[in-house]
Amino acid sequence: MSRLRKSAEHSPTELRDLADEDLMQLVRRGEADAFEVVYERHSSAAFSLAYRMCGSRAAAEDVVQEAFLSLWRSGARYDRARGSVRTWVLGIVHNRAIDALRRSVVHDRRRASDEGIEERFEARERTEVEVGRLDEAQEIRRALLTLPTEQCRVIELAYFGGFTQSEIASMLETPIGTVKGRMRLGLEKMRAQLGGLREVLS
């Protein structure tokens, strides 16, 4: 691919014009400037997810830092056939946050969140792409919130709370089979609602 010279041969503007997948080829070669562009593009989404899961700024910062360093060191394992760089990045953040939650220190305090952080850190400047993503994010949240409460709750507890299905069953005093069923039904309903986003997010 001729346009993929070493990043030292690209100006910062040229690097910013490259697609994520092309940047990842440079990251694979150890190019820090290319990695920095990937970081700039996805760090806010990563922090938002980590904060949503951990509930505190300090824990979210740790998760994001660990996730991006892990991403830098494992860049060669990105496979574009399995999805976008953004989804890959957020998947790593999600895994890290789940691990942090299950290590319990974060779990204990996740609901004692930093009140008002949304105001202090809410993103201000939006590019066109970011505005589009905000719309997608709202559509996804709407789809989640339109689920029956019990389905929404088990999905939230599992995916953003890091709780296992047994823990959820215990918390809700519900048979584990019911918890699994609610998760499956909820996801299937969301899939039906969000089908139009599949192309956008892949």
Next chain:
Amino acid sequence: MSFDTCPRIDDAASYVLRAMPDGEWELYGAHVADCEICAGKVDDLGFVSDALLNGVPQLSAPPEIRDRVMVVVRAESELLLAAGPLADRPIARESSRRFRLLALRPWPATALATALLALGIGGGALLVGSGDSGTPSQTIACATAPGGATCQMRVAGDSAKLVVAGLQSPPEGRIYQVWLDRDNGTAPEPTEALFSVRKGRASVDVPGDLAGVKQVLVTDEPLGGSEVPTRRPVITAPMA
């Protein structure tokens, strides 16, 4: 018309939401690799879980995270780029003779062993030399390492560093963890040293009190590490 014929298909939702405990999650992942029905369901529902990642209220990342990350990234990038093509050079088997010869000349051995490691050359020798601060140092080849990997333990005074090359990345969702195995019959002690590899390479400071440590072990563990090893060691490195 199709039928769900796998009794485990109800686990697909728990799997994509990662609502299973770690061991169970990996077992189901292995099942999915062999079961078309569950694989199809995981793919179907996985789109929703991916979408959920993008559906949280958006905040700006505090700038200090970027500073911390980029300091590490730039330092590692410089090392990688300085190594140039040598960083990916395959193991040069014929060089073991040179390695043995170097063992006969203790003073420059540590520095040269470092250079040899950059070339991906393994060896079973114990090299004795001196660290930067004049502290006597030893470079000890690991007793066991995966095929194709080279591994050395560099011990200087009361500190040690594990240096590996040619090591495959840990499996998806796992990370390498360093353990201290003391010569007292107890289970290996966990350390906070968690690492992955970059182009097969890693250089890891072994933390903790090394007095009485017989060997250092490395296992792959769930991200975040474990309190007790959950897998057999991929690396065993004697301390003497």
